[in-house]
Amino acid sequence: MLTKATPIKISANFHPDERAVLFHGDCLELLKQIPDGSIQLVVTSPPYNIGKEYEKKLNLDQYLEQQANVIKECVRVLNEKGSICWQVGNYVDNGSIIPLDTVLFPIFHELGLVLRNRIIWHFEHGLHCSRRFSGRYETIIWFTRKSKDYVFNLDPVRVPQKYPAKKYFKGPKKGQYSCNPLGKNPGDVWDIPNVKSNHVEKTEHPCQFPVELIERLVLAMTNENDWVLDPFLGVGTSIIAALRHNRRGAGAETVQRYVEIARERIKKAINGTLKVRPMNKPIYNPDQKRNNLTVAPWSQPNTTPPLLKIRQIIDA
Numbered sequence: 001m002l003t004k005a006t007p008i009k010i011s012a013n014f015h016p017d018e019r020a021v022l023f024h025g026d027c028l029e030l031l032k033q034i035p036d037g038s039i040q041l042v043v044t045s046p047p048y049n050i051g052k053e054y055e056k057k058l059n060l061d062q063y064l065e066q067q068a069n070v071i072k073e074c075v076r077v078l079n080e081k082g083s084i085c086w087q088v089g090n091y092v093d094n095g096s097i098i099p100l101d102t103v104l105f106p107i108f109h110e111l112g113l114v115l116r117n118r119i120i121w122h123f124e125h126g127l128h129c130s131r132r133f134s135g136r137y138e139t140i141i142w143f144t145r146k147s148k149d150y151v152f153n154l155d156p157v158r159v160p161q162k163y164p165a166k167k168y169f170k171g172p173k174k175g176q177y178s179c180n181p182l183g184k185n186p187g188d189v190w191d192i193p194n195v196k197s198n199h200v201e202k203t204e205h206p207c208q209f210p211v212e213l214i215e216r217l218v219l220a221m222t223n224e225n226d227w228v229l230d231p232f233l234g235v236g237t238s239i240i241a242a243l244r245h246n247r248r249g250a251g252a253e254t255v256q257r258y259v260e261i262a263r264e265r266i267k268k269a270i271n272g273t274l275k276v277r278p279m280n281k282p283i284y285n286p287d288q289k290r291n292n293l294t295v296a297p298w299s300q301p302n303t304t305p306p307l308l309k310i311r312q313i314i315d316a
């Protein structure tokens, strides 16, 4: 972790010797400053083209063309052992959903990259739909170059074993613990709370990453001092996740207000005062915590659900 003794300045432009680069402007302009092969991890959540306050809705072909221009540049700056993680949800067209990872995959494939995982990021909170099941996951598509020599550090991201006390019951290892004491592979379905109003990291940005989501990618796919780049930076989460683990972070953001928030958050991350939800903290379970809001008033003795009460009055 970085300490107050580590002097880090936030630079406005990219230079390989910097540690934190916050570029205010279009990501293609930042990418132009970055030499070939110098980034170890590109991680981002691009606009989904659904008419959020920071985007102009385009038709799907125009959107994909725009994305392809950015992805092509990201591949140019990617190190031989590097990774690209593109985190996306659905584009909605006249009530029909189009999972963006399915339409973006061919762009990466054409550029010679290999899909290593399609990670399902599952969370509990979001819009309540009335004409389809409410969406409660998004995906992260993780690509590397064709070589199998890409960086993948499993140990720092292992999660606790389900049955750590389990032993081999036969064979030469009989009696020994059968699982890895460092924990198990986290798998490709990740339960990580999304940043909604009660989340400790919430800012005014409508769809920021939780820091712990990016920390897992940073720890697994980079080593200390490597560069992490987020072309669609928002309020700085990817740079924060990088700096918290002694990596370098760079990102571009077009909206001035988000750049300002990113700068304040990055400064706090540098001096150790940024509040973040710790990695692997168990998800809040209201039943276990005996939260009294989990008890429906109409399930109490002598109470009747309001709608049922009305029905009874009508039927009487």
Ligand SMILES: C[S@@+](CC[C@H](N)C(=O)[O-])C[C@H]1O[C@@H](n2cnc3c(N)ncnc32)[C@H](O)[C@@H]1O
Binding pocket: 025, 026, 027, 028, 044, 045, 046, 047, 048, 054, 055, 205, 207, 208, 209, 210, 231, 232, 233, 234, 235, 236, 237, 238, 252, 253, 254, 255, 258
């Ligand atoms: C889905 S948000 C990313 C939020 C980010 N993951 C975070 O944790 O804050 C996408 C961001 O990309 C920004 N953006 C859109 N087009 C851009 C461009 N061409 N260059 C740089 N940023 C852009 C938007 O303003 C928005 O903040």
